[in-house]
Every structure is written in C-alpha cells, then in structure tokens.
Amino acid sequence: MSPTPATHVSVDVLALRFNAAARTVELAVHRRPLDPFAGDLALPGVLLLADETIAQAGSRALAKVAATPLATGQLLTFDEPNRDPRGPTLSIATWAVLSPQRPDGATWVPLDAPPPLAFDHDAILATTRPLLAGLLWRDLPFTRAIVGETFTAGDAVALTQTLLGRVDRGNLNRELARIDGLERGEAVAAGAGRPGRVWRWTD
Template sequence: MIESTPVSVDVLVLRFDPGARTVLLGVAPRAAEPFRGELALPGVLLGLGERLREAGTRAVVGKLGLPSAALTGIGQLRTFDEPSRDPRGPTLSIALWATANSAGEGVRWCTLDEVPPLAFDHNRIVADCAPLLADLLWRHVEFTAGLMGNGFTTAQALDATEALTGDRPYPANLGRTMERVPGLRRTAEHAAALPKGGRPPSLWRWD
C-alpha cells in the first residue's frame, strides 16, 4: 500500500518599497523544529479540505505575523518534490506567491538577489520561482495590482521591473507594455514635483 505524502504550502511574500525603490521578499525565523530559529519562507501543511489560498493566507498570518488585510493577492507558482527536502520525511511543497502592502513587525525583508540562507530547500524555491515572478509582472493583473498598488509612477514601475527581471527597460517600451495591461491606465494626474525641478511624473491607476 502506498502511503500519501504530506503537502506543504510555502509562500513567497512580496511587497514593493517605494523608499528603497525595489521589490522585497518576506522571511522570518522558524518558531519550531526542525531548523528552529533559522530564517524561512512562511509555510504550513495543507489541511484536510483546505484550499491553497486558505493555507497560504494562514501561513503568512501565522508565520510572518502580517494581518490578512495586508495581503493584496495570492496565487500558485510551482511544485517541488525533492524527497529529501524535509528532514522529517518526504513532503511535496507547493510554492505560492503573495503580495502585501504592509511591512508588518518581526518580518525580515530582503531583495531577491540578496536572500539569506534559508531552512529546508527554500533558497532553491526562491531561485527557481524568481523567473516565474518576473513573468507575472505586467501579464498577471492580480499579481501586478497587488504588488504595485492603485497609484504608482512610471519610475516606480521601472524600479519594480528591474528588481524582478534584473534589467531596467526603456521607459517608452515599458509604457507601451503597461498600456496593454487590462484595467491599467495612465492618468492626467502627476506625482509631487521633483526636488530639482523638471516635469513631475505621471501616475498610473487601475480602473
């Protein structure tokens, strides 16, 4: 008789920090063994009859301490099935993305290219999912809106794109890409004037 393999849900929680001009990933110390005290992605075992979004929200709230109201989107990335990924025995890990609009308390935020050593196979999960996150930006409405919020400038869009892809696109090219995103529009509004003068950047908003 083949025994069922437990399924864990591990979440890559992202937020855009306008001050730091980059996208940040949230990790926190584990409160229990194995790897007690080591940094890790928020994760939980999938409960009986529980949906992935429900488990992902439970992981973020319980492990990162972010309120559920801070979550602005959540979705699935891919599955990791390395048998030795958990010292307690074989488990499947379903990686999810989540976007947040709050830094919370006790969360360690890091850039995707400076992720510290993490428990389990979480560094591999981040590395393998990073290109998938880059593909979601400006293609997946829930992800993009959750990450960028309702009002943002072209400069902030360039910062987020560079943080996820590693390359800074030409503003005109990115503007054309953004104009094709359903529900996103360039407004007649402008952000605050630049300190040294010049034309203030226009704002983008969701319908």
C-alpha cells in the first residue's frame, strides 16, 4: 500500500505547562533533525496527511517531544506564502496543555522569553500569545489542564500575571468564584508566610 500523501497544510502546536516552582508558563520546543532549519529550535509540527484530522496531526506533532496532551484546541491559520522554504504551506496553529509532572522529550523555554524559532514560528507565537492569555479562566478545558485538579491562590496569581501581564487579586478571587465546578477550600500553611487558599475542581 502506498503511503498517505501529505497536504500543503502544517499543524504547529503551542504546547504549554505551568511550572509552579518557577511561577511561570513554559513552551515546549524541539530541535529539528532535518532540513529545512536542521538543528534549529521550532514548535512541534507536522504536515497534515490527507486522511487525518487536525487533532490527529497535532498528536503526531507532540510525539516529537514524547508528550501526550491533557487538553487541546485550535487557534489561527497562517498563510504567508514564504513561511516555508519548501513552498507555499498553510499553518494551522493549535494549543495543547501538557502535564508538568510527566516526563517528555521537550526543551522547555519561558513563554515570554523564547529563543529564536524556525520558519515563522516567532510570528505564530507573537500573534497567538494574546489568544492563549484569553483562554485562562474562560476556557474550562484549557484552565483545568494548566492549573491541575487543585491549585493555590498563589498559583492563580502567578498564572494570571504571566499570561495576562497584570493581576488584581480582588477581581481574580471574584472571577474564580464564578467558575462552574471550582470551589475554594480551606487555607493551608505554605512556608513562613500567611496560609494560602487552595482551589479545587468539584467534578
């Protein structure tokens, strides 16, 4: 049987995780093994095959960093004719949230301070960055995956600060209280400071 032909559409994944210890959101990249841009860092991506869905292509892309996503979604399509030196190729940018505990083969870089990336991946990241920020506390699959089943008030502040660039603690607490399926638990001791509030998903 002949191999399934690839299309002129790529699926490139912005794979994120929240590093609670570093209090920052990190982006998964990998070093390309083949030309073009062999040896350069890039978002995990593949050419969409003629018989697969975007989600299936995204899973193949994440296999490059040995990762299984907790949640995924689509962002934007990029159609710059010269984005790929091999010829005109559309890029469908998707997001994925990965577990911070699960071993993987990714190189993790700060979302807000990535190194130069291959193809037009710098532009893809810059354009979709506000969309990723807008998912926090509004898109439940994204939010639940990136915060985990329980998280502290400090985690919520750090995530909001990293993704939105600003945080108002009073407004944040009210926003969290309005999210379906999220409840505030008892305060727990966290080091020498004041006890921190814990939030948890109820279903």
